[in-house]
Amino acid sequence: MRHSVVFAALVFAASPVRAQQPAATLATDVPVGFELWSADHVKEVSDRLEKNIGNKDILFETMGNWKGHSVYLVLRATTADAEFHQTEEDLYFGVRGNATFLIGGEMVDSKRMPRKQMRSATIRGGANRELHAGDVVYVPRAVPHQIVLAPGERFMYFLIKLDEEPLQNLNPHTLTPEKKKQ
Secondary structure: OHHHHHHHHHHHHHOHHHHOOOHHHOOOOOOOOOOOOOHHHHHHHHHHHHHHOOOOOEEEEEEEEEOOEEEEEEEEOOOOOEEEEOOOEEEEEEEEEEEEEEEOOEEOOOEEEOOOEEEEOOEEOOEEEEEEOOOEEEEOOOOOEEEEOOOOOOEEEEEEEEOOOOOOOEEOOOOEEOOOOO
């Protein structure tokens, strides 16, 4: 049920009718935890990511983070490592560009990562699905998946992590343990 509510709220928030509502119609006493990312704000963040990607493989901004759930706006400029999350589920919402989503199959030479995850360079088998702006993908926990980009392509998407493992003592950009300062 929780996932259905998150999905419905995001679809509603992203609809053109919602984006055109004046801010004055919002109540001043909104519940704690309520978030609204206006179309202007999303465009501002999107444009900033595009401007700053340079020769990086990936650039993202954390849009929101709550106990066990996070929302990221991600710009990817190269094919991602294949991933497997033992406890997390993902929702992807395509914003700009095109990619291929590889889902299922078997991870090749996988390595254990923090947060009950595994990564590998590729997946053997699985199904390919083309992704475009406006497409939505749900990935259940414990299913290998990978975003594949053609050379020179970029793909921007919202990533919603459900039942996300805590980032305690991890560098949020690389998801590797932080080194203690001496």
